[in-house]
Amino acid sequence: MxxxxxxxxxxxxxxxxxxxxxxxxxxxxxxxxxxxxWLGLVLLVxxxxxxxxxxxxxxxxxxxxxxxxxxxxxxRWLPDWNAFGQVTWATTLLVxxxxxxxxxxxxxxxxxxxxxxxxALVFFFIEMAAxxxxxxxxxxxxxxxxxxxxxxxxxxxxPVPGYAPKVSLHVPAYDEPPEVVAETLRxxxxxxxxxxxxxxxxxxTPHEQNWRPLEKLCQELGPRFRFFHLGHWPGYKSGALxxxxxxxxxxxxxxxxxxxxxxxxxxFLRETVPAFxxxxxxxxxxxxxxxxxxxxxxxxxxxxxxxxxxxxxxAVRNEHNAIIFAGTMGLIRKSVLQEIGGWDEWCIxxxxxxxxxxxxxxxxxxxxxxxxxxxxxxxxxxxxxxxxFRWCFGGIQILRKHWENLMPWATLVDxxxxxxxxxxxxxxxxxxxxxxxxxxxxxxxxxxxxGSFHLLGWGVALxxxxxxxxxxxxxxxxxxxxxxxxxxxYSLQLSWRLALLSMYGTFSVGWVVVLACVQGLIKDKGVxxxxxxxxxxxxxLKALSMAGWETAIALICLIIGLALILAQPRLQTYFxxxxxxxxxxxxxxxxxxxxxxxxxxxx
Amino acid sequence: xxxxxxxNTPRTRPPKEAYYFDPDHPFGQSLSYERAxxxxxxxxxxxxxxxxxxxxxxxSGAELSLIVPKDRxxxxxxxxxxxxxxxxxxxxxxxxxxGLPPAGLGTLVFVLLAVWHVWQVSKRSTLDQADRVRAAxxxxxxxxxxxxxxxxxxxxxxxx
Numbered sequence: 001m002x003x004x005x006x007x008x009x010x011x012x013x014x015x016x017x018x019x020x021x022x023x024x025x026x027x028x029x030x031x032x033x034x035x036x037x038w039l040g041l042v043l044l045v046x047x048x049x050x051x052x053x054x055x056x057x058x059x060x061x062x063x064x065x066x067x068x069x070x071x072x073x074x075x076r077w078l079p080d081w082n083a084f085g086q087v088t089w090a091t092t093l094l095v096x097x098x099x100x101x102x103x104x105x106x107x108x109x110x111x112x113x114x115x116x117x118x119x120a121l122v123f124f125f126i127e128m129a130a131x132x133x134x135x136x137x138x139x140x141x142x143x144x145x146x147x148x149x150x151x152x153x154x155x156x157x158x159p160v161p162g163y164a165p166k167v168s169l170h171v172p173a174y175d176e177p178p179e180v181v182a183e184t185l186r187x188x189x190x191x192x193x194x195x196x197x198x199x200x201x202x203x204x205t206p207h208e209q210n211w212r213p214l215e216k217l218c219q220e221l222g223p224r225f226r227f228f229h230l231g232h233w234p235g236y237k238s239g240a241l242x243x244x245x246x247x248x249x250x251x252x253x254x255x256x257x258x259x260x261x262x263x264x265x266x267x268f269l270r271e272t273v274p275a276f277x278x279x280x281x282x283x284x285x286x287x288x289x290x291x292x293x294x295x296x297x298x299x300x301x302x303x304x305x306x307x308x309x310x311x312x313x314x315a316v317r318n319e320h321n322a323i324i325f326a327g328t329m330g331l332i333r334k335s336v337l338q339e340i341g342g343w344d345e346w347c348i349x350x351x352x353x354x355x356x357x358x359x360x361x362x363x364x365x366x367x368x369x370x371x372x373x374x375x376x377x378x379x380x381x382x383x384x385x386x387x388x389f390r391w392c393f394g395g396i397q398i399l400r401k402h403w404e405n406l407m408p409w410a411t412l413v414d415x416x417x418x419x420x421x422x423x424x425x426x427x428x429x430x431x432x433x434x435x436x437x438x439x440x441x442x443x444x445x446x447x448x449x450x451g452s453f454h455l456l457g458w459g460v461a462l463x464x465x466x467x468x469x470x471x472x473x474x475x476x477x478x479x480x481x482x483x484x485x486x487x488x489x490y491s492l493q494l495s496w497r498l499a500l501l502s503m504y505g506t507f508s509v510g511w512v513v514v515l516a517c518v519q520g521l522i523k524d525k526g527v528x529x530x531x532x533x534x535x536x537x538x539x540x541l542k543a544l545s546m547a548g549w550e551t552a553i554a555l556i557c558l559i560i561g562l563a564l565i566l567a568q569p570r571l572q573t574y575f576x577x578x579x580x581x582x583x584x585x586x587x588x589x590x591x592x593x594x595x596x597x598x599x600x601x602x603x
Numbered sequence: 604x605x606x607x608x609x610x611n612t613p614r615t616r617p618p619k620e621a622y623y624f625d626p627d628h629p630f631g632q633s634l635s636y637e638r639a640x641x642x643x644x645x646x647x648x649x650x651x652x653x654x655x656x657x658x659x660x661x662x663s664g665a666e667l668s669l670i671v672p673k674d675r676x677x678x679x680x681x682x683x684x685x686x687x688x689x690x691x692x693x694x695x696x697x698x699x700x701x702g703l704p705p706a707g708l709g710t711l712v713f714v715l716l717a718v719w720h721v722w723q724v725s726k727r728s729t730l731d732q733a734d735r736v737r738a739a740x741x742x743x744x745x746x747x748x749x750x751x752x753x754x755x756x757x758x759x760x761x762x763x
Binding site for chain 1: 636639640643647649650651659671672673674675676677690693703704706733736737758759762763
């Protein structure tokens with residue numbers, strides 16, 4: 001019974017998603033009646049196909065009624081989306097739930113040995129976790145592409161005559177090349193704003209020749225600039241920023257965090273500070289943008305994979321006052337930062353952590369999607385991995401510290417917790433989404449195991465690979481990929497090729513995210529990623545060694561996938577092989593991007 | 604090392620002078636800011652010695668021991684010791700959740716530990732409002748997890 005129902009819901013899902021991919025970004029009007037009509041049409045077409053294929057079954061009537069009610073609920077709850085988005089979200093929910101029900105049925109009621117049953121059940125739970133996380137990604141993609149009304153998007157912050165509070169710009173630096181920081185400081189000296197100071201905080205830089213030139217430059221740039229060198233300073237970057245807070249001019253009202261490699265535009269403060277005339281606004285974040293990437297085979301895709309966060313995730317979160325403070329190119333009210341106790345020195349993504357504590361107190365954070373400064377991306381793949389490790393590890397730390405604040409009973413435990421349901425949802429899923437790569441790796445392990453068993457002809461079945469269990473993940477995969485690339489294309493105005501390369505850029509750091517997730521769960525203090533170093537003069541060998549594990553996983557999947565196609569050319573094994581080859585391509589992105597990052601050095 | 608202890612401890616570079624101001628006093632803060640400002644203009648080198656919730660104690664480049672008020676509220680602690688009597692039971696509950704995939708076998712053990720913890724704590728002391736809510740949540744979730752675990756146990760039994 002459930003098999004046919006699953007096929008019917010998959011049919012609705014395919015129809016609605018294809019229509020959304022074709023017209024979801026074009027339709028910029030919405031009306032509940034039109035949405036309901038579109039819902040009815042999708043259900044009707046799916047029903048006609050299902051009846052022709054399977055005959056008229058009683059479960060079809062029941063499921064159609066259920067889908068209609070669910071669709072109407074989505075239309076009601078998502079009034080700012082167009083009809084395509086509303087119906088696609090309803091069908092996505094339905095097909096995911098039915099797939100999980102079907103998968104559980106196959107796992108629970110197939111003739112398996114006790115051990116096989118337990119293993120199959122473990123993988124069912126992994127599959128369930130992965131699919132639920134995929135749902136959160138789908139929601140985000142649909143929200144940005146099918147949204148017809150942006151209620152909180154800031155087109156421009158209106159100037160407020162006479163309002164120009166003193167701003168203290170904090171520039172933390174650790175062993176940075178002096179010429180890079182010098183460029184940042186010279187740009188800050190050109191800011192078109194009447195009242196500001198710049199505090200350069202150099203912490204733990206071991207070589208004096210790297211910070212003395214900056215001290216001299218600060219003297220040259222005038223009394224606005226102050227320089228500190230902090231030796232043996234604890235608390236990483238947040239420790240240095242906390243000291244800067246203690247040394248901020250007493251009359252400064254706002255603090256801006258600027259990374260040491262950012263070239264800031266002169267109008268940065270003039271355009272953003274007026275937002276603080278509303279006392280409820282605690283922080284304003286603008287995009288962290290980058291320079292020197294155009295046309296480079298490594299930097300360009302990586303650039304757009306970074307940009308996704310601001311153009312998609314932050315844009316969506318801003319609608320619900322749930323953005324994160326991302327540190328550089330953001331402004332924060334000094335009194336609020338003091339009220340929450342400053343930056344958390346335990347957390348290695350102190351900026352994002354601070355924003356959660358600020359929102360918890362009922363303040364507002366604004367995302368202004370206009371670039372006011374550009375920094376440098378990590379020069380090497382090694383640098384990229386270290387950065388991603390830090391972000392993920394910090395994200396898990398936030399989850400560990402604040403999980404109870406995000407739970408449904410949070411306000412009963414702490415009546416001062418003013419986080420809304422939406423804010424809790426976005427912060428919770430934002431933290432949990434890091435685990436997608438971990439679940440993906442576990443699924444790779446499962447697929448490789450099943451593929452190997454097939455090749456060896458062993459009778460021990462982990463779980464019967466029925467048609468839907470193989471075909472539907474492959475369909476989900478293709479459509480999920482299409483949806484992600486489509487969201488990238490739409491929100492960043494990319495070509496198909498560049499959108500695809502950016503997607504691979506995102507996946508190329510999947511392995512390091514897995515490592516960060518695991519360490520984030522077990523380590524209490526912040527740790528940093530170390531890559532294996534090999535003694536070789538060959539840059540190519542060094543680049544490949546940085547992606548050694550990813551290459552090994554990719555090759556295992558590739559070999560098993562190809563062997564399945566050659567040894568057992570059947571439809572069932574084709575689906576399994578497709579899934580393995582897809583995973584192989586994701587992990588192969590790591591060595592490919594590591595090699596491409598060398599291009600700059602050659603140039 | 605405590606702040607007071609740090610000020611009295613002889614160091615490799617003994618302090619010639621110690622600036623100390625009442626960190627809660629606005630005049631003290633402003634004076635400290637001015638002093639630090641002037642010192643750092645001469646030499647921006649500072650070395651960390653020790654800190655507490657109110658102040659940093661630093662060695663300056665001019666071989667002075669410098670106290671800098673933090674001028675901010677106490678930060679929220681991570682899992683502060685003794686903050687909640689019931690909260691540690693969530694750890695057991697988390698493990699109970701992870702115990703579901705292996706046919707609910709792990710859940711049976713960890714759910715009982717979570718409930719045992721709540722029971723012991725509530726027997727020993729009076730729970731505050733927050734902990735009463737936590738205890739209710741733990742017992743409700745434990746009941747749900749236990750039901751799921753028993754269903755999975757039954758399925759495992761069918762496969763024996």
